[in-house]
Amino acid sequence: xxxxxxxxAVAKRGWLNKMLKPVSNWYINAAGYRQMGLRADDLISEExxxxxxxxxxxxxxxxxxxxxxIRRATQLSLTHKxxxxxxxxxxxxxxxxxxxxxxxxxxxxxxxxxxxxxxxxKN
Amino acid sequence: xxxRSALSRGSQLALRRPAxxxxxxxxxxxxxxxxxASYEPTTIAGVKVASRDDSGPTTRLAVVAKAGTRYExxxxxxxxxxxxxxxxxxxxxxxxxxxxxxRESELLGGQLQAYHTREAVVLQASFLREDLPYFTExxxxxxxxxxxxxxxxHELVENCIHEKQAKLDSAAxxxxxxxxxxxxxxxxxxxxxxxxxxxxxxxxxxxxxxxANLAYNKANIAVVADGASQAGLEKWVEPFFKGxxxxxxxxxxxxxxKYFGGEQRVAKNGKNAIVIAFPGASLGVPHxxxxxxxxxxxxxxxxxxxxxxxLLAKATAANPGAEAFAHNYAYSDAGLLAxxxxxxxxxxxxxxxxxxxxxxxIAAGGVSKEDLTKAIAKAxxxxxxxxxxSGTGLVHAxxxxxxxxxxxxxxxxxxxxxxxxxxxxxxxxxxxxxxxASVSAVGDLHxxxxxxxLGLKV
Numbered sequence: 001x002x003x004x005x006x007x008x009a010v011a012k013r014g015w016l017n018k019m020l021k022p023v024s025n026w027y028i029n030a031a032g033y034r035q036m037g038l039r040a041d042d043l044i045s046e047e048x049x050x051x052x053x054x055x056x057x058x059x060x061x062x063x064x065x066x067x068x069x070i071r072r073a074t075q076l077s078l079t080h081k082x083x084x085x086x087x088x089x090x091x092x093x094x095x096x097x098x099x100x101x102x103x104x105x106x107x108x109x110x111x112x113x114x115x116x117x118x119x120x121x122k123n
Numbered sequence: 124x125x126x127r128s129a130l131s132r133g134s135q136l137a138l139r140r141p142a143x144x145x146x147x148x149x150x151x152x153x154x155x156x157x158x159x160a161s162y163e164p165t166t167i168a169g170v171k172v173a174s175r176d177d178s179g180p181t182t183r184l185a186v187v188a189k190a191g192t193r194y195e196x197x198x199x200x201x202x203x204x205x206x207x208x209x210x211x212x213x214x215x216x217x218x219x220x221x222x223x224x225x226r227e228s229e230l231l232g233g234q235l236q237a238y239h240t241r242e243a244v245v246l247q248a249s250f251l252r253e254d255l256p257y258f259t260e261x262x263x264x265x266x267x268x269x270x271x272x273x274x275x276x277h278e279l280v281e282n283c284i285h286e287k288q289a290k291l292d293s294a295a296x297x298x299x300x301x302x303x304x305x306x307x308x309x310x311x312x313x314x315x316x317x318x319x320x321x322x323x324x325x326x327x328x329x330x331x332x333x334x335a336n337l338a339y340n341k342a343n344i345a346v347v348a349d350g351a352s353q354a355g356l357e358k359w360v361e362p363f364f365k366g367x368x369x370x371x372x373x374x375x376x377x378x379x380x381k382y383f384g385g386e387q388r389v390a391k392n393g394k395n396a397i398v399i400a401f402p403g404a405s406l407g408v409p410h411x412x413x414x415x416x417x418x419x420x421x422x423x424x425x426x427x428x429x430x431x432x433x434l435l436a437k438a439t440a441a442n443p444g445a446e447a448f449a450h451n452y453a454y455s456d457a458g459l460l461a462x463x464x465x466x467x468x469x470x471x472x473x474x475x476x477x478x479x480x481x482x483x484x485i486a487a488g489g490v491s492k493e494d495l496t497k498a499i500a501k502a503x504x505x506x507x508x509x510x511x512x513s514g515t516g517l518v519h520a521x522x523x524x525x526x527x528x529x530x531x532x533x534x535x536x537x538x539x540x541x542x543x544x545x546x547x548x549x550x551x552x553x554x555x556x557x558x559x560a561s562v563s564a565v566g567d568l569h570x571x572x573x574x575x576x577l578g579l580k581v
Contacts, residue, residue, distance in 0.1 A: 056274070056278075057273070057274040059273070108220070108222070111220060111222060111223065112222055115222060115223065115226045118226075120230065
């Protein structure tokens with residue numbers, strides 16, 4: 001599920017982070033999902049087992065809110081409109097709520113794989 | 124073609140048998156007298172520990188927590204706690220996942236088990252002697268660092284509970300019902316909630332986590348080791364159980380038990396079951412008459428092709444299709460002597476009538492000297508095999524330690540069993556029949572008799 005990413009490497013280096021932050025903000029704004037009331041994690045493709053399992057683990061409230069945001073965005077897309085500016089997703093609201101669950105499930109699978117292919121060394 | 128020497132060897136063996144029996148008896152008495160047969164209580168770094176070392180190659184180590192169904196503040200929590208132990212999937216504890224726990228103990232050849240009784244939740248590990256440090260650490264980690272997560276509760280724990288509920292049969296429900304009429308709340312709460320028990324409003328990951336806080340603290344657990352050296356325990360229990368909190372803020376449901384008695388009838392498809400129960404012997408107070416009475420009532424024959432001497436075995440032989448056995452369920456402050464009969468159709472009712480008749484005969488003094496000797500021998504065997512072979516000795520030692528008593532002293536108890544006479548047994552049986560009985564019938568109520576019909580007071 002996870003694509004290779006340089007985020008961690010950039011975040012560790014303060015000066016690089018500072019330099020790239022404006023670029024990142026420009027990109028987020030240009031992507032336009034916040035103008036439709038979505039969060040970044042709403043855009044993750046859910047057509048695979050890992051994400052489906054992660055969606056199962058959302059709390060009922062989070063799951064309901066997610067569906068509401070997606071339906072609202074679909075409606076906006078159909079009518080070729082954006083939300084009024086006061087309803088745009090703010091930077092504080094745009095938190096990763098699904099990504100940690102996906103990471104957890106991937107870690108589980110990776111551990112299972114590692115243990116399944118374990119070579120026992122006796123000394 | 125049997126050679127001559129083989130034949131003569133057989134007859135030689137037969138000739139030698141009395142002598143062989145004598146040596147076997149001597150060996151048995153020596154084993155009973157040795158101190159290793161009883162659990163020795165100590166305290167290591169604030170944790171109550173009972174240990175017994177027979178220098179065997181394997182060890183059984185258990186954490187016994189005073190968190191059985193008797194103590195649960197809301198129905199179903201004990202079951203939830205039991206299912207969360209070792210089992211849950213991701214990051215079961217803060218240090219390692221359940222999968223890793225399972226695979227690691229597989230590599231070491233260990234077995235992990237979590238189960239509960241009415242008084243205790245038991246987390247048990249059986250392993251090779253030299254792996255004591257690993258499993259001590261594991262048990263401490265499971266009780267102090269397990270995460271009670273929502274998705275594991277829904278994905279794993281609930282499924283396990285539903286599976287076990289589907290396996291509950293008439294016998295288990297009848298025993299629960301008998302406990303219920305005998306003790307009402309506390310010991311009377313069901314050992315496993317049935318499908319129809321409304322637990323969904325009480326049982327969730329948060330309530331289980333809160334219950335785990337109450338259950339798993341140094342004041343509330345006992346570590347019981349069978350086959351581990353005292354030195355090893357002292358070395359490893361102290362560092363690994365450091366993270367377990369000393370006490371908890373909340374209170375468990377610890378009302379003293381009171382015997383009520385009564386009758387309960389539950390209609391159910393499938394097999395029929397009747398439980399006839401009387402106040403029995405508790406863990407703390409030695410009551411050898413009850414053990415001998417259990418031996419005399421017996422049930423399952425130990426000899427092939429013969430029902431044996433026990434009353435219940437004779438009754439079931441006359442009524443094919445039913446099985447019966449007697450058992451004394453001993454708890455820290457109460458006991459229940461139960462005769463359990465299961466089977467198909469009307470045979471169950473007939474065996475119940477026979478069982479009560481047999482009990483009345485004992486109360487009238489109709490026990491032959493020979494039967495008494497056999498019953499005492501059976502009671503001794505039950506005691507020794509329970510404390511040595513099966514896991515019950517482990518649980519009893521832990522439960523007793525938590526109740527503040529000493530673990531059962533095998534040698535002394537054996538001596539007490541020897542002292543049971545026909546008169547004492549008669550008095551004990553009479554006392555049972557004069558008091559109120561607890562009777563439960565589960566199954567086809569059309570054919571199952573009422574306690575009145577059996578001739579019991581309820």
